[in-house]
Amino acid sequence: MTFPERFSNLPDYAFPRLRKLLDVHEPGGDPIAMTIGEPRHAFPDWIGDMIAENLSGFGKYPENDGKLSLLTAQADWLARRYGVSLAPDRNILALNGTREGLYNACMALCPERKNGQQPIVLTPNPFYQVYAVAALSVGAEAVYLPATAETGELPDFTAIDPAILDRTAIAYICSPANPQGAVASEAYWETLITLAEQHDFKIFADECYCEIYRDAPPPGALQVAHRLGADPERVMVFHSLSKRSNLPGLRSGFCAGGPESIARMKQLRAYSGSPLPMPLQAVAERVWADEDHVVENRDLYRAKYEIADQIFADVSGYAGPEAGFFLWLPVPDGEAATLKLWRETGVRVLPGAYLAREVDGVTPGHDRIRVAMVAEQQEMRRGLMTLRRALYDV
CATH class of the missing domain: 3.90.1150.10 (Aspartate Aminotransferase, domain 1)
Structure with missing residues (x-):
């Protein structure tokens, strides 16, 4: 087709x-x-000053994968937020917003065949529309999982036919969920990661709403995967400054995961990516480091x-x-x-x-x-x- x-x-x-x-x-x-x-x-009132201080950076091509100091700030944030220690240069890729990463991760990491068949990409239903378009772009079959009041507003992965899971290459999951606001518990992540290990598929965890919550901070997929000792390539997480820091126009996000997955995404970025301009990388570096x-x-x-x-x-x-x-x-x-x-x-x-x-x-x-x-x-x-x-x- x-x-x-x-x-x-x-x-x-x-x-x-x-x-x-x-x-x-x-x-x-x-x-x-x-x-x-x-x-x-x-957003923080010092951002304009930072852009002005780094204006000369607009005269240079941006560092494609994100400058090391930005990647380090993002790794430090993951360590503070989730207790996960990652190598900035091997486990993190700076993104021009998470939508770019959520799409390109599927392009870079979805196989053409899974167990000899057309691969399946699982997505919640309702969902952020980029998940489905990414699946179509790589020739995968998108399978929509109801995320309704009956399922706790999150997909029930345990209800899926094992034959479907054996064909699954990628499962998208958003927590906290857009649009429902539901949060995946540690037990929920454990169940999903265990299924992914058993049936050999990747989890793409869209966590861009993780810093806006009522009471306890939502647990993260990498946090649980590391505790379980899962395959380092099993989970890829996506984060952004858009909601956390009220900076949707800055277009600063990142993905974090196993070194092989990140390497493949970097390879795709080298040909087709849209890196963040250097002055904006400097701003993002400071914003990721500030919690006030x-x-x-x-x-x-x-x-x-x-x-x-x-x-x-x-x-x-x-x-x-x-x-x-x-x-x-x-x-x-x-x-x-x-x-x-x-x-x-x-x-x-x-x-x-x-x-x-x-x-x-x-x-x-x-x-x-x-x-x-x-x-x-x-x-x-x-x-x-x-x-x-x-x-x-x-």
């Missing part, structure tokens, strides 16, 4: 779909954007959790997120609710089905809307109160 044929039935990305749904209608009030997960809290602004940011989100819990406390089916900054609200029909909100109030949210695929006639998230709690508190409270009156107080 050619590349265009693979993508011929691919639905539009979530936000173009949303624009087609809403933009032919006038908003019913002052627009309040609660769709995209673009943090709007303040992260604690302040987390406190702001904890206050938002409390606001949401107060507003939706008596709404049937409401469950506040364990982590991350999305609400995953129950409605009879997500697309109809989204259109109603926009036309009657100007509040803009995302239908849950736009983040999912239909499997056996069922689309997880069709009865949900995703609401991003990224605006400042007063605007967020106004948006949530307006949403509640329009959808639940009827």
